[in-house]
Amino acid sequence: MSEILRCEKIRKVFVVRDFLGVNRRNVVAVNNISIKIEEGTNTGIVGESGSGKTTFAKIMLLLIRPDEGSVYYREKEITRLSDNKLRSFRSKVRVIFQNPYKSLNPRATVGRTIREAMIQTDSRKQEIEEILMRVGIPKEYRTRYPHQLSGGERQRIAIARALAGFPECIVADEPTGNLDATTEIHILKLLEDLKRAFNLTYVFISHNLKLVSNICDNIAVMYKGNIVEEGSARSVSEHPLHPYTKALWNPETANVSEEKETKNYTGCAFANRCVFRRDICLQTEPEMVEIEKGHFVACFLYE
Ligand SMILES: Nc1ncnc2c1ncn2[C@@H]1O[C@H](COP(=O)(O)OP(=O)(O)O)[C@@H](O)[C@H]1O
Numbered sequence: 001m002s003e004i005l006r007c008e009k010i011r012k013v014f015v016v017r018d019f020l021g022v023n024r025r026n027v028v029a030v031n032n033i034s035i036k037i038e039e040g041t042n043t044g045i046v047g048e049s050g051s052g053k054t055t056f057a058k059i060m061l062l063l064i065r066p067d068e069g070s071v072y073y074r075e076k077e078i079t080r081l082s083d084n085k086l087r088s089f090r091s092k093v094r095v096i097f098q099n100p101y102k103s104l105n106p107r108a109t110v111g112r113t114i115r116e117a118m119i120q121t122d123s124r125k126q127e128i129e130e131i132l133m134r135v136g137i138p139k140e141y142r143t144r145y146p147h148q149l150s151g152g153e154r155q156r157i158a159i160a161r162a163l164a165g166f167p168e169c170i171v172a173d174e175p176t177g178n179l180d181a182t183t184e185i186h187i188l189k190l191l192e193d194l195k196r197a198f199n200l201t202y203v204f205i206s207h208n209l210k211l212v213s214n215i216c217d218n219i220a221v222m223y224k225g226n227i228v229e230e231g232s233a234r235s236v237s238e239h240p241l242h243p244y245t246k247a248l249w250n251p252e253t254a255n256v257s258e259e260k261e262t263k264n265y266t267g268c269a270f271a272n273r274c275v276f277r278r279d280i281c282l283q284t285e286p287e288m289v290e291i292e293k294g295h296f297v298a299c300f301l302y303e
């Protein structure tokens with residue numbers, strides 16, 4: 001299998017100012033993440049809100065640049081390439097964001113949104129209508145504006161826009177996060193059909209481990225900017241290893257204590273919520289270790 005995307009040791013820190021702009025605080029959004037995306041696979045990235053998923057997705061797409069680490073597209077490093085040199089990458093690796101209300105230009109018709117995303121800017125009406133048909137939108141919608149569409153229709157237009165450049169890979173950041181359950185099922189079905197029709201590779205980002213495990217081949221679980229567990233969807237569902245992954249599976253009965261006030265400790269990011277915590281967990285950051293073939297976890301319970 002060939003590799004489409006690879007990220008190595010990605011780190012991103014945001015400097016946040018308080019209300020008056022006096023005090024500054026560093027937020028480590030992505031700490032030290034490596035991941036490899038193979039052609040034809042679906043990779044799920046899961047974690048609760050604030051775990052750094054969107055920041056990491058934007059770095060994979062080079063919409064923001066990492067402070068440290070490297071991004072490779074088809075084994076060529078592209079981390080610091082100029083936007084101009086990234087043009088072909090940007091047509092091949094596309095994004096769908098959670099909120100199509102924000103990501104679609106309210107002043108552009110559906111037709112214009114898709115035309116602008118096409119590589120040939122002189123693309124004809126017929127090609128635009130073909131793409132609309134692919135995502136289950138009637139061609140008459142070409143002249144409509146986003147406010148005239150339902151949430152599900154808007155997300156279909158966002159998908160059409162991603163398809164317009166004939167991509168290899170789509171990074172979908174909580175693509176059904178704003179939709180009701182029925183619309184979610186329809187959108188997931190559409191993404192599955194498009195995968196088959198266009199040989200797409202997906203990176204699927206969600207807070208919902210169950211959903212991701214149903215549609216992905218591989219899963220990476222993120223907690224506070226780190227990947228804490230990684231493996232095949234089957235392995236991570238059948239034998240979850242990290243206490244945090246277990247908690248995501250079973251939020252009601254989870255062995256997770258409420259987060260106590262974070263003291264300055266240098267160890268595992270999850271230690272202050274973990275009921276299995278030992279002294280070492282507060283002192284040292286656990287490294288990823290392979291427990292079964294291809295199934296990794298960063299946790300001292302498994303050392
Ligand atoms: N542009 C930004 N400026 C400052 N802090 C940010 C910015 N973007 C994200 N963060 C912070 O980084 C952390 C991770 O955010 P995000 O990547 O959006 O997580 P997720 O998508 O998993 O909810 C959060 O603490 C968030 O507040």
Ligand SMILES: [Mg+2]
Pocket residue numbers: 053054055173
């Ligand atoms: Mg997010």
